[in-house]
Amino acid sequence: MSEQTLQALLAERVSAYAQSDRPRELIDEGIEKLFKEVVNDAFRSYGDFGGAIKEAVKAALPANVSDVFELQRYNALVANALRERWEAAAVHSTIIEQAEKSIAEVLDGKGLITGEVSLYKLLTEFINDHKDKAAEEQWERPEIRIEEGDSYGTGIKFLHIYFDEEPEDRVSSHRRRENYSLKHSMHVKITGQRDAANHWRKCDEFGEVYSAKLDDKKVAINMSIRSDWERMLASLYFGNAILVIDCDPDDLSYGLYD
Structure with missing residues (x-):
């Protein structure tokens, strides 16, 4: 009888907990932590994202910049091409923001990307x-x-x-x-x-x-x-x-x- 009472009590509390907001809060916390870890890993110096950016930039570049575009216009085209690629791939907005900031530091009009x-x-x-x-x-x-x-x-x-x-x-x-x-x-x-x-x-x-x-x-x-x-x-x-x-x-x- 005592065992059945404990089982009934446990079932009652599990049911009450499941119907409360707490499980939803725990799930939300877990998802937030997961996304933070994914973004942090993507930007670590040993991550693969830098290599992916390099390949995306290469794919967007003409063979000889000076023969095709004036540098400022060329930089804008590269940045836009990369942005379109990331948006099409539904890349997380935090990653896009950081990537655009970093690329802007390289493509800043000082003429550093040359032949x-x-x-x-x-x-x-x-x-x-x-x-x-x-x-x-x-x-x-x-x-x-x-x-x-x-x-x-x-x-x-x-x-x-x-x-x-x-x-x-x-x-x-x-x-x-x-x-x-x-x-x-x-x-x-x-x-x-x-x-x-x-x-x-x-x-x-x-x-x-x-x-x-x-x-x-x-x-x-x-x-x-x-x-x-x-x-x-x-x-x-x-x-x-x-x-x-x-x-x-x-x-x-x-x-x-x-």
Whole structure:
């Protein structure tokens, strides 16, 4: 009899709870938490969304911008094309808002998405951005490394460019920093070469930046872009520009002791 009474009481309370607003509140809280986690994961530096944006931008770009559109009009066309793609796919509005903000930072009318970007110019802007710190610390030159990668029998050449404003401490007994520990990097698939503009170089190679790191983080759409050299790096990663390898690490210094 006691067992039946407990069963009846439990059934009564379950029925009353199910008819209250509390289950609906719990479901709503769970859905909200789920969507927050999905959006946060989409914007993490290791997420796939940055790669999807890159492919969408590539699909929207003409082969040679300067021959087709004036830059400002071209930027608007790219942004509109991306917006239409996302709206057609019913992408969550929070993601669209963040993506548009990030793309606007790259396509902001400074002429950074062009046919090509000079590595020498990019690194010169990088050096200029850190000259004050270099003067304080008495740095002679930044740490810049350009290394050839393994083609794994494909016949395709890869170059890996690592750079950091702080030079390698060659005087101390500390071990040399690993490439991955330098703050910034660009990884380039070489697509061709041509006669160099500077007479002391035989030729300049050029290619596509397929991966990049800025301030120890993979370049992503939710990243803050502050300086010209950062915008150049972002435009290489997201856009249709090519990187021209037109310098060697020894060509660059802070110029404090010249």
